[in-house]
Amino acid sequence: MKEIKPAxxxxxxxxxxxxxxVSRSIVVIIDVLRATSTIATVLYNGAKHVIPVDSVAECxxxxxxxEGVTAGERDGQxxxxxxxxxxxxxxxxxxxxxxxxxxTTTNGTKLLHMALEKGAKGIITGSFPNLSAVCDYLVAKKxxxxxxxxxxxxxxxIEDTLFAGAVISRIKDHFTINCDSxxxxxxxxxxxxxxxxxxMKNKNASHYHRLTKFGLxxxxxxxxxxxxxxxxxxxxxxxxxxxxxPA
Amino acid sequence: MKEIKPAxxxxxxxxxxxxxxVSRSIVVIIDVLRATSTIATVLYNGAKHVIPVDSVAECxxxxxxxEGVTAGERDGQxxxxxxxxxxxxxxxxxxxxxxxxxxTTTNGTKLLHMALEKGAKGIITGSFPNLSAVCDYLVAKKxxxxxxxxxxxxxxxIEDTLFAGAVISRIKDHFTINCDSxxxxxxxxxxxxxxxxxxMKNKNASHYHRLTKFGLxxxxxxxxxxxxxxxxxxxxxxxxxxxxxPA
Numbered sequence: 001m002k003e004i005k006p007a008x009x010x011x012x013x014x015x016x017x018x019x020x021x022v023s024r025s026i027v028v029i030i031d032v033l034r035a036t037s038t039i040a041t042v043l044y045n046g047a048k049h050v051i052p053v054d055s056v057a058e059c060x061x062x063x064x065x066x067e068g069v070t071a072g073e074r075d076g077q078x079x080x081x082x083x084x085x086x087x088x089x090x091x092x093x094x095x096x097x098x099x100x101x102x103x104t105t106t107n108g109t110k111l112l113h114m115a116l117e118k119g120a121k122g123i124i125t126g127s128f129p130n131l132s133a134v135c136d137y138l139v140a141k142k143x144x145x146x147x148x149x150x151x152x153x154x155x156x157x158i159e160d161t162l163f164a165g166a167v168i169s170r171i172k173d174h175f176t177i178n179c180d181s182x183x184x185x186x187x188x189x190x191x192x193x194x195x196x197x198x199x200m201k202n203k204n205a206s207h208y209h210r211l212t213k214f215g216l217x218x219x220x221x222x223x224x225x226x227x228x229x230x231x232x233x234x235x236x237x238x239x240x241x242x243x244x245x246p247a
Numbered sequence: 248m249k250e251i252k253p254a255x256x257x258x259x260x261x262x263x264x265x266x267x268x269v270s271r272s273i274v275v276i277i278d279v280l281r282a283t284s285t286i287a288t289v290l291y292n293g294a295k296h297v298i299p300v301d302s303v304a305e306c307x308x309x310x311x312x313x314e315g316v317t318a319g320e321r322d323g324q325x326x327x328x329x330x331x332x333x334x335x336x337x338x339x340x341x342x343x344x345x346x347x348x349x350x351t352t353t354n355g356t357k358l359l360h361m362a363l364e365k366g367a368k369g370i371i372t373g374s375f376p377n378l379s380a381v382c383d384y385l386v387a388k389k390x391x392x393x394x395x396x397x398x399x400x401x402x403x404x405i406e407d408t409l410f411a412g413a414v415i416s417r418i419k420d421h422f423t424i425n426c427d428s429x430x431x432x433x434x435x436x437x438x439x440x441x442x443x444x445x446x447m448k449n450k451n452a453s454h455y456h457r458l459t460k461f462g463l464x465x466x467x468x469x470x471x472x473x474x475x476x477x478x479x480x481x482x483x484x485x486x487x488x489x490x491x492x493p494a
Contacts, residue, residue, distance in 0.1 A: 012403065015262050015263055015266075016260060016262055016401065016402070019400070019402055152427075153266070154263065154266055155263070155266055155426075155427065155428070156259065156263075156427050156428045157427045158427045158430060158431060161427075161431060178451075178456075179402075179453070180399075180402065180403050180404045180405045180408075180452055180453050183450040184403065184405060184408060184431070184435055184450075187435060187450065188431055188434060191434055203427075203434065204430065205427055205430065207427075209425075
């Protein structure tokens, strides 16, 4: 008997998430520059967990309550009242091990809470630094998947689309994909994969432009590298924790 | 003095149109399979004008009122109560010359009315059969542009994205483009341009699939060919008419 493969869809903007059957799916939150790359790094470096929150005010409130490290950016810079920013390089092992990070970001956190409200069956975060963990998990779970790009204020961005394409190119044989967005993401990734950084630069990607202006070229390079912090980032009970890929 | 070039953005789904400054822009309505390809063909073949309407009921009402040819599809097939469908091959010169077509479609008409409600400075329809007319017009007007893909029930589709990419690849030197969607559309088009039909087939594009099931391969091939009905389709006073490209 032929095995029926679960469906995979790609939502290239939070404004499109409603079009997909969130309540039956695992949603992968993708915010490559830089929220989900930083989340992977922080958990990889031994943080206890990461609490994603919507607003700067809540970030400050919860940070005090649990004595966590508050972090977040608005429009690409450290938000007022918070201690840390959104760069993965701010969180080496020596600093973050055993601590809790309370994180608010422009786009990624919002999308995560949307998926939660719509009753997603499961939520993980995805980025190039933990690409393999994401793929292994999705293949092992054998459930419908939505690759959810955080985008930029609902406008599509190249880097989140590229990550969706990277996941698809690795795991497509395990899924049924009737989704033009997924096809386009994979095509884009195949064009770009030889050198993701050069691709972003050549296409004058809006986020490349924005972060380079802030001197964050090093961050971009790190966030486009595969498996530098290869842990599964699983959302459970209000927190992102280091998860285990089922055998 | 350096000339300031007008902005160009691409909205890959009607659900994203709100993100752009419609009220300052010319909006190009793109519904490649098949609404806007058929509109170009009908005007090229000498129809007086095309009246795009939202609903089948309104199509029937106006059709009677003005003794027009009613046409439209829902989910890719002729809608109940209408005489004609949405295939460009239903409208040869002998049949449509001097007549008025009253047209309702699943996605294209809706997007046109959205652009209208949001106060677009100008509206034209675009498709491969009238690619050159679209490009010449946009370059001549020197105004901000939004390439608006009709998509499929708000889900992105490959063919509308490809058309946006084709326009961008031709006219990008005349515009300022800070828009990842535009970059992605152009990249996709560059991958596909050698053989758009084969690209659609290889990527198992959802609309390729849908129309091929209805035996409409011939329609798809026609709708992906450049300049087969090269007229400017201009929306004026509730109607689409054959326009003139300013010198």
